[in-house]
Amino acid sequence: MTVTGWVAQRLLKLPPATVPKVVVERDLPVPADDGVTLLADHWAPAGPGTFPTALVRSPYGRGGPLGWMMGRLLAERGFHVVIVSCRGTFGSGGGEFRAMRQERADGHAALRWLAEQPWFDGSVVLTGASYLGYTQWVVAADAPVQVKAMIPHVTSSRLAMAFLRPGRIELETLLSWSAMTATQEQRFAGLRRLLGGRKRVEAAMRTLPLANGDQAALGREWPFYQECLHHDQDDPYWKDEDFSAIVGDVKVPVSSIAGWYDIFLADQLRDYKALVAAGRPPRLTIGPWYHSHPQGLAASLWETVRWAGPLARGDKPGYRAPVRLFVMGVKEWREFDQWPPAGYSPQRWHLLSGNALGPTPGGFDVPTSFTYDPADPTPSVGGAKLEARGAGPVDNRAVEARSDVLTFTSDVLAADLEVIGEVSAEVWLRADRPACDLFVRLCDVDQRGRSINICDDLVKVRPDGITQVTVDLSPTAHVFRRGHRLRVQVSAAAFPRFARNLGGDDPVPTASTPWKTTVEVFHDAGHPSAILLPVK
Template sequence: MNLGSHLTQRLLRLPPPLTRDVAVDHDLRVPMRDGAVLLADRWRPRSGGDGLPTVLLRIPYGRAGMAAGPMVRPLAERGFQVLIQSTRGTFGSGGTFDPMRGEREDGLDTVDWVIGQPWFGESMVLYGMSYLGFVQWAMADQLPPQVRAMIPAVSESALSLEFLREDGFSLETPFGWGVMVAGQERRWAIPRQLLEARRVRRAMSTLPLGGADVAAMGQRSAYIQDVLAHDADAPRWAQLDHSHRVADVAVPVSSVGGWYDIALPGQLRDHQALQAAGRQARLTVGPWTHTARGVGVTAVGEALGFGLAHARGEQPAERAPVRLFVMGEEAWRDFPSWPPPGYTPQRFHLHPGGVLSTDTPGESAPDGYRYDPADPTPAVGGVRLAVGVKGGRVDNSGLEARPDVLTYTTPVLDTDVEVIGEVGAEIWFRSSLAHADVFVRLCDVDAKGRSTNVCDGLVGLTGADRTSRATVRLWPTAHSFRRGHRIRVQVSSGAFPRYNRNPGTGEPRATATTLRAGNQEVFHDPEHPSAVLLPVGPVIRRNGSAERELDNGLDMSGLDN
């Protein structure tokens, strides 16, 4: 019995394979245009593998073990041959690993090399999650006709730039990723990461932050230093932005994302660009974080359905262009586009006394709280990518009990309120300091009073000591607030360490050494009508299991974690 095959089949909820007898050709040498040689492994059925459609995965995390095996084996057992390549400077591949740079040239060189191999048939599919999706976008506008489809999951064409915004630096994701890749080729790397996770979290409180890499792992990281020194719009990152290529992608694309994924806003932007250009594209978004099992289950299903059909010159099973898991309703629903038609932004205003209402606020004094970066408002659940940290939907009661978090809540709903699309907030705000952040979170409060986060976002302000309107872009969502529940909005000034704490001084993030507490005010009066903007649509009652199932026949409504 092939235990790995059976475990992968069960983990990914797959039907039995065509074969479990798979062979691996290790350390194939793939030359690049600059003379570097990258290593790759070819997985294939032991008999009859030559000429099958090829799946190409390009990965910086190694070609074996937990990082690669569950992605590769199910494809090689079910109709594909698979080439998995270590990106430049990782796991035996030549050159220097400079994250996310050079992937366009290396990817195109690899595609050309594959097409020239005697075992190649007539078609290729690009596939993979996160970094493995980014490398697809990097070359997607210049693919040869042998490439028949792309399946990027929890990824986008400008991966990492959302984290590096000057007005909202997402510290946790790039810092934790930088520490991880710096030590990934050590012996027992994964157990070490688990054991060292607490030290990495403590390191993010280092002052100045420029010393956090040494505090976390005892050495400097060029990538982390770049992240701390250069904002998203700096020339240093220009090579990482491939969003201008998306409209020119000619191959069919099936994207898989999660409502609590780090890459979701950019992924939806990419899908909209494909839509606007009239390209063949479909999108699936579930109730998932970046590393949730449901992402892997769905992505493999798309590779074996959408990808294999296109590779064979066939059309995949028909389905709507957009399939979304509507949280609250806990059901899958189909739509013609993103954002779906029929959902209109509606203003839910903040009122005194912690009330949230569609009514315009009357005259009232502002609410206040004190934000202290020495005891920063913590990140709780939501969009997280860190070892040992739970993301996604969690109980917010502890967070909402803090004195530095304001809450505004509707009365009990007498009908369902369905929110699907882009979510924003306009918060009239003033601080005692010139530099401050505004964090807004949308929550669903159930009949028992449990508050669960739906989506959120943060914006940093300069000139915050003057009353001004902070425009906050929250993560997009699809959520049904059920009758008997209440809608809640949190307002605070941080979510650490997901976002870097604002020191209140205006010092550069890498070199700031002083932490200054600020007194914050949130206004809600006719001249300053703070509100959250929710895309509200008609609620359509749906019954039966069809809305809960994907094309591969899997009900994944419970795969949150």
């Protein structure tokens, strides 16, 4: 094992290496069905012996950190590792990269190529995070018998569609990822991003109309950005890229690795539930991680070695309960038989006058109002982000001090309150514009007054008088400790995580005129706005 391998083993707390030396073959040609040649690197344990294969398909290149983390570290633990560049990236043919296009056909081509290699022992596992996880789902429903296990990590069977709810765009993820993939093969791409590319993308997020965002960030149109702007998740346009409807057909053993602050969490749990509903026995691990958290990667590598490895060798992995969750607040791992765990029931905590939050609904409370200005949108703070910078749990006091954010805070808790499962909010509101957004966030306020975000989400609203709006916040597992307080934020934006709602009726891609919006939140006996927490 190399010095860097030893350092990674210590930092990531990985299983010890079992192979002393690794060799690598680079730029191996993999023929696709349409004659395009894809390129692959093959990392292998040196010396005699047979080993299963870990297949990784990626649009981000085969060298650098990806090759080292996925290639070398898994090869040192008893795998052949094949990393295939997606078409249009890093030497693979097919023209310019078109995200999510032809991934199913290319995935099956890679599996057929594997089966023909003299060192292939007949067993392969699929592994990788984010886009690399999507490339697992695209072949999973009709995978050949050689595929023994898959470990989708912070990903979804429909990938980008997770961000494309009708009327709502997760702008920060969409534009950042578009800019990154459009420029990643430029010379000194990483340095360019640090020296100014990131600031240019951040400035581009304020561009109106949104359809010009890629021009502002890149100086040209980027097909994926335009496709996502103009085709929401319900559009048949994505029918060949959305594999969520056939997740239940997957017979390959699945172990999903997710994070409480990951951008794909809700979709990943949707895939898990589809497997359970089909009678499959999937495994689920959720840690206190954001999308690119190194400990999430470590968990994925652990699962590849300790769970998928035995399956690939025809052995039985060690027993573990189907669901393993990190419970925040008390910082401990717990195991359950299912998701959501049994024994938790929704408890209503009502938004009340005087910025209070309590278990009893209000009486004749007057509504609480605020004014949202798209020219100075409520900023997004922490939470689910693509980039590590600023992601996850952070102190929300600065944003809570803004006049366009309402906060409702409970009394000090006399005992711990355990919340594990799916969180939702029912908010009654009225707005003076034909469209607005509603952002709801649950926070934990400690004895020092720090307000730490736990879970949240945003929905688009078309108010019709006093309108009841349901928001499904991201699921969580958190214990609010005795002496702490619960807090619910209500606002009309979380920018740039979500594109601004301009307050009009124009289509999202082409809207350009911002309108201030006054929003009233009702919390009287006839309109009992509340957050619903799954508690024991």
